[in-house]
Amino acid sequence: MRAFEELQQEIIVCRRCPRLVAWREQVAQNPPRRYVGEDYWARPVPAFGEANARLMIVGLAPGAHGSNRTGRMFTGDNSGVFLWASLFRTGFANQPQSRHRNDGLQLRGALISAAARCAPPDNKPLPQELANCRPYLLRELQLMPQLRVLLGLGKIGFDAAFDAAHAVGLSDLKTRPRFSHGAEVKLNPQLSLLGTYHPSQQNTFTGRLTEAMLDAVFQRARVIIEAETAAEGK
Numbered sequence: 001m002r003a004f005e006e007l008q009q010e011i012i013v014c015r016r017c018p019r020l021v022a023w024r025e026q027v028a029q030n031p032p033r034r035y036v037g038e039d040y041w042a043r044p045v046p047a048f049g050e051a052n053a054r055l056m057i058v059g060l061a062p063g064a065h066g067s068n069r070t071g072r073m074f075t076g077d078n079s080g081v082f083l084w085a086s087l088f089r090t091g092f093a094n095q096p097q098s099r100h101r102n103d104g105l106q107l108r109g110a111l112i113s114a115a116a117r118c119a120p121p122d123n124k125p126l127p128q129e130l131a132n133c134r135p136y137l138l139r140e141l142q143l144m145p146q147l148r149v150l151l152g153l154g155k156i157g158f159d160a161a162f163d164a165a166h167a168v169g170l171s172d173l174k175t176r177p178r179f180s181h182g183a184e185v186k187l188n189p190q191l192s193l194l195g196t197y198h199p200s201q202q203n204t205f206t207g208r209l210t211e212a213m214l215d216a217v218f219q220r221a222r223v224i225i226e227a228e229t230a231a232e233g234k
Contacts, residue, residue: 008046020118041071049111058161061116068119072101082199090218115160154198
């Protein structure tokens with residue numbers, strides 16, 4: 001646990017990507033009117049949840065006025081509103097709302113990480129920026145021996161999750177699986193990779209991703225975890 005916490009502290013002070021450092025700080029200095037006066041986090045956002053989790057959720061990157069403002073994954077924007085409500089309904093969170101990082105929200109048996117830890121312009125990190133951040137995700141995976149399900153949010157999250165698992169020897173597959181909503185792939189006898197559309201406004205407001213669709217993915221994750229847990233107990 002200590003090694004995991006030390007890794008998160010290392011992430012928080014990272015300045016590997018000059019463009020992202022400049023952008024995250026610029027956003028904090030010029031917030032929209034509704035956030036004027038708030039103290040922006042404006043640093044890389046650490047993973048949130050339990051280091052001994054059996055479910056790891058991998059997103060894309062912090063939102064400029066969401067996690068970049070609050071300092072906690074998927075907190076303070078509409079994507080988080082949709083995601084946390086589903087996590088609560090499916091038993092992975094203790095409450096359905098995420099307002100700020102001291103609101104008492106907790107994950108249960110899960111952890112949320114991301115392919116990039118700094119808010120990028122237009123929500124699009126550059127390939128080199130993703131590569132710069134990738135070692136953090138790899139190290140998190142290596143520090144989570146009880147992990148049984150990886151869940152990628154959107155294609156970038158899905159691909160990042162698979163590539164990281166493959167890089168640290170957690171996948172027996174030779175080629176990256178194809179992303180789709182509801183995708184399910186066995187990476188090794190004890191670890192599965194699932195995919196879902198990202199809970200962005202573009203997907204949730206248009207109905208491309210509904211509450212029932214996202215709930216079904218988390219429910220499937222729980223089924224896999226419970227089956228693995230039962231098998232381990234035999």
